[in-house]
Amino acid sequence: MIKEGDKVLLYGEDGSKIIIRVEANKKKGTHLGHVDMNDIIGKKYGEQIVLGRKRRVFYLLKPTFIDLIFSMKRRTQIIYPKDASYILFKLDIKPGDRVIDTGVGSGAMCGAFARIVGKEGKVYGYERREDFYNLAKKNLKEWGLENFVELKLKDIANGFDETNVDALMLDVPDPYNYIQQCWSALKGGGKMGIICPTTNQVQEVLERLYEMPFIEVEVWENLMRRYKPVPERLRPFDRMVAHTTYLVFATKVNSKIGGVFDE
Amino acid sequence: MIKEGDKVLLYGEDGSKIIIRVEANKKKGTHLGHVDMNDIIGKKYGEQIVLGRKRRVFYLLKPTFIDLIFSMKRRTQIIYPKDASYILFKLDIKPGDRVIDTGVGSGAMCGAFARIVGKEGKVYGYERREDFYNLAKKNLKEWGLENFVELKLKDIANGFDETNVDALMLDVPDPYNYIQQCWSALKGGGKMGIICPTTNQVQEVLERLYEMPFIEVEVWENLMRRYKPVPERLRPFDRMVAHTTYLVFATKVNSKIGGVFDE
Amino acid sequence: MIKEGDKVLLYGEDGSKIIIRVEANKKKGTHLGHVDMNDIIGKKYGEQIVLGRKRRVFYLLKPTFIDLIFSMKRRTQIIYPKDASYILFKLDIKPGDRVIDTGVGSGAMCGAFARIVGKEGKVYGYERREDFYNLAKKNLKEWGLENFVELKLKDIANGFDETNVDALMLDVPDPYNYIQQCWSALKGGGKMGIICPTTNQVQEVLERLYEMPFIEVEVWENLMRRYKPVPERLRPFDRMVAHTTYLVFATKVNSKIGGVFDE
Amino acid sequence: MIKEGDKVLLYGEDGSKIIIRVEANKKKGTHLGHVDMNDIIGKKYGEQIVLGRKRRVFYLLKPTFIDLIFSMKRRTQIIYPKDASYILFKLDIKPGDRVIDTGVGSGAMCGAFARIVGKEGKVYGYERREDFYNLAKKNLKEWGLENFVELKLKDIANGFDETNVDALMLDVPDPYNYIQQCWSALKGGGKMGIICPTTNQVQEVLERLYEMPFIEVEVWENLMRRYKPVPERLRPFDRMVAHTTYLVFATKVNSKIGGVFDE
Known part of the structure; x- marks a missing residue:
């Protein structure tokens, strides 16, 4: 009702x-x-x-979470459902998980994590710009998710307050500069996802990842194609989103033997 | 430890x-x-x-859920992470939801739902083949998710036992034959996702959907491309999975005014 | 100069x-x-x-042929360079070939064939609408290719005037209705290319092809993705053309043994 | 007969x-x-x-040119029909053109050019490895195209013997090292196509192109997807070629005003 x-x-x-x-x-x-x-x-x-x-x-x-993020106030590039959903799955997010999300931006990904980790888990959201921080706070409250997220107005250059987190998502313009901080915050076997819109960022991120004890290094991109739902003339829409971001994933291990061994 | x-x-x-x-x-x-x-x-x-x-x-x-489904015993076509994750997001699955999954097959999608709906929600899994039913039971137990799923060895031709479910996934060879049963089981505004490997199935499903009070009818396909994670020679792998299935989504409403109005 | x-x-x-x-x-x-x-x-x-x-x-x-067709007067859906070029290659067009093109539309594909077959070959263009016929005539003259093309204002329901042509391209709304006429016009081993914007057309065309002595039946689609040519931020453009048409190809043989045998 | x-x-x-x-x-x-x-x-x-x-x-x-190149003896990565055909079209190749192709490799692209430029045009093929040179010679003879191609066993570091060529294709491991030589060989308004399998090569090539008077700089990739030609179960093949190469195109101008101005 x-x-x-x-x-x-x-x-x-x-x-x-x-x-x-x-x-x-x-x-x-x-x-x-x-x-x-x-x-x-x-x-x-x-x-x-x-x-x-x-x-x-x-x-x-009843609006779905996708409806909510597409209608929210935002000042940043939105994360697309195709990417958000794949990140949730690859980072193996489940009720009770402790997750770091940085930068928070408009708060969409914080919200996506929060809905799943629930009250037994926690999302730690790091954002260094005050306007984004306030916007995300407003959006999360709007979605009824504010209690599952601890938002922090803070630069991550000096690292995170948490350790042993289950998963971490890194979405900043220069992700290659924070790989060590991320490693320190993750638990052994913890999962990291990195947003890299350009091939240059992917290249630099990979270089940094191979300098640290990370394994299962993967790079993906996701092309979603939508069809006109007309049974007698079924065909894709004429145009589609061709690119949002590359997704880089890695798993923390405590120490690493020599050499790049991922295929 | x-x-x-x-x-x-x-x-x-x-x-x-x-x-x-x-x-x-x-x-x-x-x-x-x-x-x-x-x-x-x-x-x-x-x-x-x-x-x-x-x-x-x-x-x-610690194996992720993706690790578990790729290593499970199975006799059916596996649902790919790219599709499973998008379905979870589009069906807006969250803790506490009641979800129907049919056919269950090896149980991977049941497990994916179960991990999120948690102990306050419930997954109802319908499977008519006894060998699949037993295999899914075994797999779900293996994953520690058996308490969140109620498996039923049952044909869905005569409908589902539940009503007012939040979401429903239909993955059978002839999905167009069960659209009415699905409509009856869903709550108003409830979400349905349908697996259609061929364009012919999509066409028939769309025809049936338009005969019933369903809105927000969408058809998608998802092309995931993986890159060789080599920073100095970044490029996609030579080959990729080109097709798994088309995904059809729809939302139940209680009654419908005349005409197809989705674009 | x-x-x-x-x-x-x-x-x-x-x-x-x-x-x-x-x-x-x-x-x-x-x-x-x-x-x-x-x-x-x-x-x-x-x-x-x-x-x-x-x-x-x-x-x-000096304008290229691609420049010319993108700037020409047209009243029909343009054939994209990605598709036109692939058709030329799959139909094995070379100097001296005799080729049928129907329907002619604005004449772009006629022109593409004409440029290659040259003065020792010939393109036969069939078009039943007078406005398109006149437009194509004008465009081909504009491009200096009118001598290599014989345009005909004629319905193809009763077949083509030519036999033993090397290749044929069929681009009409109901291609499945003209498969026999095409077969009659082609030489043994001759190549046919068919434009099918929808999956339904592909299905109907395939059914008709299998009723006639055609082999090497193939269905393709071509996704061209363009990148922003910025070396320090290399990435695809945000949006792309997701669909123009499916391309169906087949080779005429004189008679056929029973059964569908293409994979 | x-x-x-x-x-x-x-x-x-x-x-x-x-x-x-x-x-x-x-x-x-x-x-x-x-x-x-x-x-x-x-x-x-x-x-x-x-x-x-x-x-x-x-x-x-009668074997098509595609049949011939897929069956030829080769020791190099083959150029795919999807790429070869698009290059021919983008470089605007037509009868009478003079075209440089380097490195020649197995000779497939030389042959593709030769078939179109015909006896009034000429293909100049540069190859520095003697084994490839001999292989290409053999293949071109096999295809009956040897008279249209002038093969040269020669390093391109010191430039090409020809000037004012209509088009040039560059397919070597370090294309960024020969941009100036290519510019010198092309006529004003001449077209260049460059094969770059990796994103790193694309980045370096773009940097060099912007240092020279080149315009219309474009980067493309081409994803061809094939469908199972079964009318009652139409769907793509399960797997596809995900990547062969990026294609970079540019047009020579005589001199250039300051700045990168391609979008």
Whole structure:
């Protein structure tokens, strides 16, 4: 039952998506007509509301986390669902895990980790820019995830406060400068994921990784292609996102014997 | 501290991976030499063991879920990490969710759901072949996830026992025959993901979806490309997995106005 | 030496491309300033002209065939260089070949064939719409290729006038309806290429191909990805063309033994 | 009519391909049975021969250039049809062109150029290794293209003998070391294509290109995906070639104003 204060995704009959917070006696103007929030209160998710004489329809949905991050306020490059989901899986994130995320940016990845690690785990979010720090704080509160994340306004050049974390995600412009700090924060066998939009960053990161006790070094990129869902003319959309970032993964070990041995 | 009964991933200096269950006074023969399990007990993850005169090295790692599904006994096509992770994210799986998975096959996707929904959620796994049912039971036990999954040896032609589930994954040879049963099991706004290896299956599934109250119908495919992690000669591997499956997603609504309106 | 009547590609210092036909005593207004064509006459390809006080630069280039087709008047979907070039190679087009192209559309593919088959070969272009026929005629003349192409305003339902052609390209909305006509026109061992934008068309075309004596049946798609040519931040462009068409190829044989035997 | 001395592609009913040179009174053993060449002489392309009691069938085809390069003797990495065809199109190769190809390797790209430039054009092939030089000579003769190619056993460090060539292809391990030599050989507005298997080579090549008067600098990669040609289960093959090379293109101009201006 939808009630005041809930976030609701209005999914229009034309495929449009609008996220609102339900407030009694308020109206929201949209391209399909005015939505009277009193009409929403008491309805269930999956039901519809019909607007005006033209009887335009909105379906009432609970926003998914993907809906939330695409509609959030942000000032940074968003992490794409295709990359966020693969990182969660490769870093083997599960309830109870302790995870470092840096830089936090708008907080989307912090939120993605937080939803899974839950109240028995913890996400430590490091961000050195105050505006991003405040934005992420706001976004995480908005998503109801603020209790699972400890945000820190802090430069990582001098390392992290935590040790023995299960996993760490590094998303900064110069990731090759923090490989040692990351190694120190991870537990033995802990997993690291690194965002590298350019091939040059991948090259430099790999060089640094091979200087430290890291194994299982992998580099991936992920091309998601979407199809027009028309059964009698099934074909991909004309254009697609061709590139977001390369993903570098590595596993910490305590010490390493000589030589690069990953294929 | 590694102890008897633990599963340990031996990660060889040559990139090889072997998963063992630690038993005192046992040995395991490998291509790098004999591993004496007594040498492992008491060590920590991230440490190494050194074998024989040639001093070949294995690192001791806790297997990730990806490691486990790639090493499990299976008789079915495996679901790839690239697809499994995207499904988890698109179906918005989180702790506490109730999820249906059918057909269960070797149990990998059941396990992936179970790890996240945790003890406050539940995975309902439907499988009609007894050999797969038994195999999945064994695999889930092996992974310590059997308490989060209720496995059922049952045909889904007559529908599911559950209603109001948060999400449902359909992975059977003829998915277009079960769209109505899936709709009935989902809650309003619930998410469905469908595995369709061929374009013909996608076409038939789309036709059925448009006959029912489903919205947000999307079709995706996911091309993961891996790079040789060599900093001075960075380039993709020569060959890659070109196709596993198309992924169809849809959201249940309670009723639908006329016409196909998804783009 | 550039002279009156030549087509010249003005390649701007900002990467812009403008194709002009040089006429004495004429000016062409552009976003970089006015181009006085008298300044171009007598210059060589590869030289530059400098415009006005701001000294903006255009390089003088001879337009390539790709430049020409991207700048031509057209009313149809263009064939992309990635697809056109692959078709030329798979159909094994060489000087002296006799080739059928249908439907002709704006004439780009006719032109691509004509440039290679040369004066000892011939391209037969079939088009049933008069507006396209006229447009193609105009474009081919524009490119100086009209003598190598015999354009026909004609429906192909009743077959082609030619037999024993070396190769044939079929680019119509319902290619599956003309497979027999194509077979009749080809020589033994002749090559056919078919444009199929949707998976449904591919499926229908394959069914028809297997009913006739065709072998070497292949289906391809071609994903070209372009990179930002910045050495210190090398990475793909953010977006790319995700789909133009599937390409189906087949080879005519005179008769066929039973069964589908292509892998 | 097939006669002695012709090269014939035997295309087996199982999709196998064998290229033979027809000689009277000779037999060729194959996995489908013994082929008596006397049975081939006098037949036409597109016809079939039937072998032995099991009545296995071979179709008689004229080998395409793709067939020839895949069956040639080679000691180098082959250039793939997807790349070769795109290079021909981007370099705007047409009858009468003068083209440099270096390094020649097995001669496949020389042959691809030669087939198009014809007897009014010329291909200049530079190769510094004698074994490759001899191999390419042999292959070109085999393909009947030796008269269109002038092969030179020569290092390109001191430049090329030709000037004002229409196009040039550079395929050596250290392409960044020869950019100036290439510039000198090209005519104004001439096109260059460079093979760069690694991102590091692309980066170095781009740096050198920007130091010289080159414009229209582009970097591409080409992903060809093949589908199983089964109409009722249409889907890509499971695996594909993920990478062969990056392709860098550039156009020579006579002099250049300051700064990198390609996007």
